Amino acid sequence: xxxxxxxxxxxxxxxxxxxxxxxxxxxxxxxxxxxxxxxxxxxxxxxxxxxxxxxxxxxxxxxxxxxxxxxxxxxxxxxxxxxxxxxxxxxxxxxxxxxxxxxxxxxxxxxxxxxxxxxxxxxxxxxxxxxxxxxxxxxxxxxxxxxxxxxxxxxxxxxxxxxxxxxxxxxxxxxxxxxxxxxxxxxxxxxxxxxxxxxxxxxxxxxxxxxxxxxxxxxxxxxxxxxxxxxxxxxxxxxxxxxxxxxxxxxxxxxxxxxxxxxxxxxxxxxxxxxxxxxxxxxxxxxxxxxxxxxx
Amino acid sequence: xxxxxxxxxxxxxxxxxxxxxxxxxxxxxxxxxxxxxxxxxxxxxxxxxxxxxxxxxxxxxxxxxxxxxxxxxxxxxxxxxxxxxxxxxxxxxxxxxxxxxxxxxxxxxxxxxxxxxxxxxxxxxxxxxxxxxxxxxxxxxxxxxxxxxxxxxxxxxxxxxxxxxxxxxxxxxxxxxxxxxxxxxxxxxxxxxxxxxxxxxxxxxxxxxxxxxxxxxxxxxxxxxxxxxxxxxxxxxxxxxxxxxxxxxxx
Amino acid sequence: xxxxxxxxxxxxxxxxxxxxxxxxxxxxxxxxxxxxxxxxxxxxxxxxxxxxxxxxxxxxxxxxxxxxxxxxxxxxxxxxxxxxxxxxxxxxxxxxxxxxxxxxxxxxxxxxxxxxxxxxxxxxxxxxxxxxxxxxxxxxxxxxxxxxxxxxxxxxxxxxxxxxxxxxxxxxxxxxxxxxxxxxxxxxxxxxxxxxxxxxxxxxxxxxxxxxxxxxxxxxxxxxxxxxxxxxxxxxxxxxxxxxxxxxxxxxxxxxxxxxxxxxxxxxxxxxxxxxxxxxxxxxxxx
Ligand SMILES: Nc1ncnc2c1ncn2[C@@H]1O[C@H](COP(=O)(O)OP(=O)(O)OP(=O)(O)O)[C@@H](O)[C@H]1O
Ligand SMILES: [Mg+2]
Numbered sequence: 001x002x003x004x005x006x007x008x009x010x011x012x013x014x015x016x017x018x019x020x021x022x023x024x025x026x027x028x029x030x031x032x033x034x035x036x037x038x039x040x041x042x043x044x045x046x047x048x049x050x051x052x053x054x055x056x057x058x059x060x061x062x063x064x065x066x067x068x069x070x071x072x073x074x075x076x077x078x079x080x081x082x083x084x085x086x087x088x089x090x091x092x093x094x095x096x097x098x099x100x101x102x103x104x105x106x107x108x109x110x111x112x113x114x115x116x117x118x119x120x121x122x123x124x125x126x127x128x129x130x131x132x133x134x135x136x137x138x139x140x141x142x143x144x145x146x147x148x149x150x151x152x153x154x155x156x157x158x159x160x161x162x163x164x165x166x167x168x169x170x171x172x173x174x175x176x177x178x179x180x181x182x183x184x185x186x187x188x189x190x191x192x193x194x195x196x197x198x199x200x201x202x203x204x205x206x207x208x209x210x211x212x213x214x215x216x217x218x219x220x221x222x223x224x225x226x227x228x229x230x231x232x233x234x235x236x237x238x239x240x241x242x243x244x245x246x247x248x249x250x251x252x253x254x255x256x257x258x259x260x261x262x263x264x265x266x267x268x269x270x271x272x273x274x275x276x277x278x279x280x281x282x283x284x285x286x287x288x289x290x291x292x293x294x295x296x
Numbered sequence: 297x298x299x300x301x302x303x304x305x306x307x308x309x310x311x312x313x314x315x316x317x318x319x320x321x322x323x324x325x326x327x328x329x330x331x332x333x334x335x336x337x338x339x340x341x342x343x344x345x346x347x348x349x350x351x352x353x354x355x356x357x358x359x360x361x362x363x364x365x366x367x368x369x370x371x372x373x374x375x376x377x378x379x380x381x382x383x384x385x386x387x388x389x390x391x392x393x394x395x396x397x398x399x400x401x402x403x404x405x406x407x408x409x410x411x412x413x414x415x416x417x418x419x420x421x422x423x424x425x426x427x428x429x430x431x432x433x434x435x436x437x438x439x440x441x442x443x444x445x446x447x448x449x450x451x452x453x454x455x456x457x458x459x460x461x462x463x464x465x466x467x468x469x470x471x472x473x474x475x476x477x478x479x480x481x482x483x484x485x486x487x488x489x490x491x492x493x494x495x496x497x498x499x500x501x502x503x504x505x506x507x508x509x510x511x512x513x514x515x516x517x518x519x520x521x522x523x524x525x526x527x528x529x530x531x532x533x534x535x536x537x538x539x540x541x542x543x544x545x546x547x
Numbered sequence: 548x549x550x551x552x553x554x555x556x557x558x559x560x561x562x563x564x565x566x567x568x569x570x571x572x573x574x575x576x577x578x579x580x581x582x583x584x585x586x587x588x589x590x591x592x593x594x595x596x597x598x599x600x601x602x603x604x605x606x607x608x609x610x611x612x613x614x615x616x617x618x619x620x621x622x623x624x625x626x627x628x629x630x631x632x633x634x635x636x637x638x639x640x641x642x643x644x645x646x647x648x649x650x651x652x653x654x655x656x657x658x659x660x661x662x663x664x665x666x667x668x669x670x671x672x673x674x675x676x677x678x679x680x681x682x683x684x685x686x687x688x689x690x691x692x693x694x695x696x697x698x699x700x701x702x703x704x705x706x707x708x709x710x711x712x713x714x715x716x717x718x719x720x721x722x723x724x725x726x727x728x729x730x731x732x733x734x735x736x737x738x739x740x741x742x743x744x745x746x747x748x749x750x751x752x753x754x755x756x757x758x759x760x761x762x763x764x765x766x767x768x769x770x771x772x773x774x775x776x777x778x779x780x781x782x783x784x785x786x787x788x789x790x791x792x793x794x795x796x797x798x799x800x801x802x803x804x805x806x807x808x809x810x811x812x813x814x815x816x817x818x819x820x821x822x823x824x825x826x827x828x829x830x831x832x833x834x
Contacts, residue, residue: 003409007728011643017632018639021656021702024695028663031674086570094567103575105822110578112818114756116785117807120792121581124800154574184560205662212664214759215785219793242666242759249670249763254678266670270663277662278655349722381724391715394738394833404723407733442833456723 032270036263043261053225053239055248060261064227066268068238069211071228072142072221076149076210081203083150084157088202091158092165093187111155115148119219122148127220134235140222142234148216153206160205164198165191197283204280208273218243241265298322299464299494300346305360307341309353315341317518318360323511328486328495330509330526332502333541337515339498343466346496347383348376381408384457388469388500390449392441397433400441400452404460419459427455428485447478454485464494472500483508502542506530514538582815585808592805606769606795611806616773617686617781618755618813621765624690624777625754629697630747636698637705637743642731661699665759668696672764687777689765696760697750704746708739713834741828748821756814758785768794784810 039048043060050061087107091100126147131139168191176186192199222237225244245262252258300323307316316338323329331339344350346362348369361368369379381404393400401420402410410416420437424430429451433444441452450470457465467486471479486495486508499505505512509526514535522529522538533539600610644650672692682688712735720730736743758766766786774781788806791798 007726010728014635014639014643017635018644018653020632020636021660021698022653024698025656025659027675028667028671028695031671031679032667035670035674083570083574086567087574090567090571094564103571106575106578108818108822109582109815112752112756112814113581114758114785114810114814116756116758116788117585117811120788120803120807121585123792124803151577158574182556182560184563208662212662212667214664214666215789219789242664245666245670246759246762249673263670263674266667269667273662273664273667274659277658281655281658347722349718352718352721377724377726380722385722387715387719387722389715391719393716393719393734403720403725403733407720407723407725407729440833453719460724 029270032263032267036260036265036267039257039260039264042257048261048264051227053244055258055261058257060257062241062261062265062268064225065239065241065244065265067228068142068221068225069240069242071234071238072145072149072217072240073207073210075143075146075234076153077203077207079146079150080153080157080206080210084154084202084206085161085199087154088158088161088165088199089187089192092162093183093191107155107158110151111159115152115213115216116219118148118151119216122216122220130235136235138222138237140220140237142221142228142236142238145217145221145238145240146234148220149210149213152213152216153210156209157202157206160202161195161199164195164202167198168194201280201284204276204283208276208280211276212242212269212273214242214246218246223247241269245269297325299325299364301361301363303361303363305342305345305362306358307338307345307350307355308357310356312356313518315518316345319520321513321520321523323494323496325494326490326492327510328490328497328508329511329513330505331496331498331513331515332505333515333521334517336517338518339515340468342515343385343468343496343498345370346464346466347380347385348374349380349385351376381460382462383464383466384460384462386450386453386457386465386467386470388472390446390453390473392449392452395441396438397441397444397452398437401455401459403456408460423455423459426458426489427451428481429455445478447474447481450474450478450482451485454482458489462493464496465489466496468498469500470497471504479504502544514541516541582811585804585811588800589804589806589808589811592801593808597802597805598809601771602769606791607798607802611784611787611802611809613770613773614782614784614787614806615809617766617783618785618810620686620774620781621690621693621761621783622751622755624686625693625697626747626751628691628694629701629750629754632694633698633701633747633750634705634743636702637709638731638736640702641706641709642727642735657699657702660695661703663696665696665757666762668692668760669762669764671695672760677764683778684763684767684780685765685778686774686781687765689761689781689783690777692760692764693754693757696757697754700750700753701747704749705739705743708742708746709735711742712738716834738834741824745821745825745828748817748824752814752817752821755817756785756810758783758789761786784813 048060049063051063052059052061053064091103095103122144126144127139129139130136130141130144172190172194173186176190177183181189217240221239221243223239223243224237225239226236228234228238245265248258249262252262302319302321305316305319306314308314319342331342333339341350344353345358358370362370367374393403395403398420401423402416405416405419421430424433429448432448441449444452471482474482483504486497489495497508499508506526509529512524512526512529513520514522514529516537522533522535529538530542533542597610598615599612601612603609640650640653644653669692672688676682676688676691677684716734716738717730720734725733761783765780766783767780768790770780770782784806788810791803791806
């Protein structure tokens with residue numbers, strides 16, 4: 001094989017690899033649809049979006065699962081947001097260099113802790129705590145799951161929000177300071193607003209992380225597929241879409257209605273995460289260009 | 297004898313401005329041709345067109361001809377890699393590759409497929425000697441190319457080009473980042489090298505242009521305003537715009 | 548502004564600073580506490596026997612050797628598929644792709660891949676590898692599933708690492724008669740290597756700790772012997788933790804913490820290595 005041909009082969013391989021992610025997204029969608037769409041034939045739509053999930057009796061209402069996911073995610077992000085953004089502000093605007101150098105790896109540690117480990121700690125530490133603190137019959141509640149999800153979302157929020165704050169040009173800060181505005185006012189009045197799309201992206205991706213999280217929530221939310229209709233539902237057991245798939249897929253017969261519906265839930269999750277990520281990337285669409293022009 | 301014949305060369309980048317407009321000129325062998333003029337005149341664009349380095353830039357449109365050894369090198373069929381070996385280029389900032397001094401000088405040859413250690417050693421020594429670097433660096437060849445001074449780095453970049461034994465050496469503001477002593481060394485070197493090479497130089501100031509030019513081309517906003525011998529250009533410019541620029545009343 | 552209102556602003560601001568400090572501490576301390584707590588509670592369980600023996604007595608005694616081996620197998624399997632593919636894709640996007648609609652589509656696909664919930668990867672792996680391609684619940688199916696999940700991390704970090712190599716190197720290399728591929732191989736890849744390796748480790752770190760994608764693709768509840776081929780199912784640390792903390796009544800807490808500690812050492816060890824590589828490379832960099 002000549003050198004030229006070798007080059008062509010390598011370039012070809014690289015190009016194919018470059019397009020592989022499109023192939024995989026398409027494959028994932030195809031297989032989810034292939035296994036999950038038949039659910040629409042097996043279960044009438046009205047039943048699918050009803051309020052009772054009790055597969056053994058043929059009730060396949062996924063509404064409680066969707067609402068369970070949304071509620072836990074919402075509470076999680078309400079917890080993660082202040083902690084995450086405050087920590088990002090501290091790291092980017094206030095902390096001395098060495099403190100930053102120490103704290104950033106700590107946040108990365110949190111990002112690295114497997115969710116099953118958080119779930120385990122959740123069972124042994126948070127569950128008893130929530131039960132006694134709120135005086136509940138069980139500590140396996142939506143709130144317990146939300147706390148774990150917040151821990152999972154915080155590193156995402158911190159790192160993306162911090163990146164956003166770092167990209168605010170120093171001239172903004174200096175201009176504000178030169179006008180006699182204090183550093184504190186500069187942070188909240190100038191820097192953070194200038195970074196707001198970045199912070200918004202951080203929150204959206206944090207939501208995405210929380211929404212798709214499986215093991216930790218499954219281990220601590222009690223997995224009761226009830227409609228979270230009241231305000232205090234968060235203090236009761238509930239069940240998310242991810243947990244439903246994880247806990248039931250192992251026991252269903254391939255191709256059964258139950259199997260199809262679990263895949264259908266997968267489709268819903270896929271579309272939700274697609275929407276969030278596309279929206280987040282649309283919000284943060286910054287054109288990336290090579291930092292320098294060709295040498296001149 | 298001329299080395300290049302350029303006919304109606306026009307270049308347009310993605311920004312849609314005509315960065316070069318209908319350039320016609322010939323570049324003499326074994327002489328220094330100087331390209332000068334105010335910023336954004338198209339000098340760098342012109343140089344990068346001659347070795348097709350502009351293939352890496354956001355060029356939208358290119359027309360006209362650049363005749364080199366009877367071929368129009370702007371054709372798609374040109375072997376650009378071979379072309380770039382024959383037309384070396386030195387840039388305004390010394391950019392050593394993140395390799396050793398030796399590997400920097402041998403880089404082009406290794407890319408060409410030369411693996412014979414003896415031949416490489418010889419070529420590296422020759423090139424460093426021509427660039428008057430051998431005596432300074434012969435015992436540090438395995439050091440990082442970033443461990444030497446800026447002036448040495450720029451001569452290393454020249455040596456790197458010389459190692460390929462090119463026909464043409466193009467230099468785009470080669471001394472803009474150097475102090476006067478290092479600048480003088482490079483200029484002296486170019487005056488020696490022009491006996492064997494065709495040299496095209498875009499100096500970063502008009503004094504250097506006047507000092508070095510055997511031939512001179514005045515570029516203004518993408519147009520070639522005037523092209524003549526160096527003497528004529530700087531003592532006796534014909535065009536009013538050239539006169540103004542040369543006498544310092546311009547840009 | 549008169550003097551008293553300035554003083555009250557100052558007081559309010561220092562209260563604000565204190566609050567930010569406190570909230571940051573409230574974020575950081577639990578993380579360190581968590582890790583410290585697991586180390587404290589888990590280390591008594593760690594012994595040679597614990598690391599090298601199979602579980603006995605319905606997993607309530609003995610060691611976790613099969614789970615450790617399984618996790619190692621899955622990590623290697625994931626790396627085999629995802630590293631070459633991910634790095635090649637990173638090269639394509641950083642060095643070849645033009646700025647056009649197709650490239651934007653690729654970027655969108657990568658973003659999308661990185662956002663898909665891990666359990667959905669599990670479903671996909673079940674549908675494609677286990678059932679359609681008939682690989683069964685196996686190390687192969689699980690590794691392939693984890694690979695696709697890891698791919699976006701590896702692609703993005705490789706691309707990032709190559710993107711940060713100064714463009715002037717490419718221009719110079721090209722001007723010396725190097726082809727695009729030669730420039731990549733001799734200059735771009737070596738310079739980007741530490742960044743790529745860091746990204747690969749971080750991607751694999753995530754795969755090591757994942758449970759949901761292997762639940763229905765390759766993880767086994769309990770296996771008395773080690774897997775003997777890629778088509779066997781395997782025990783794995785994260786799934787084992789899930790099992791012993793939710794499915795086995797009367798599980799000794801010590802074994803639970805010990806198992807968690809082992810997984811944590813795996814994951815944080817990889818994290819540490821990645822950080823070290825990155826810091827060292829930054830210090831050594833000439834540009
Ligand atoms: N890589 C590029 N992409 C887009 N436009 C470019 C590029 N390089 C140069 N240009 C444009 O082409 C025109 C000519 O630029 P060029 O760099 O060739 O001029 P120059 O005479 O070398 O100027 P200088 O003295 O500043 O080096 C300018 O308007 C410039 O903005
Ligand atoms: Mg220029």
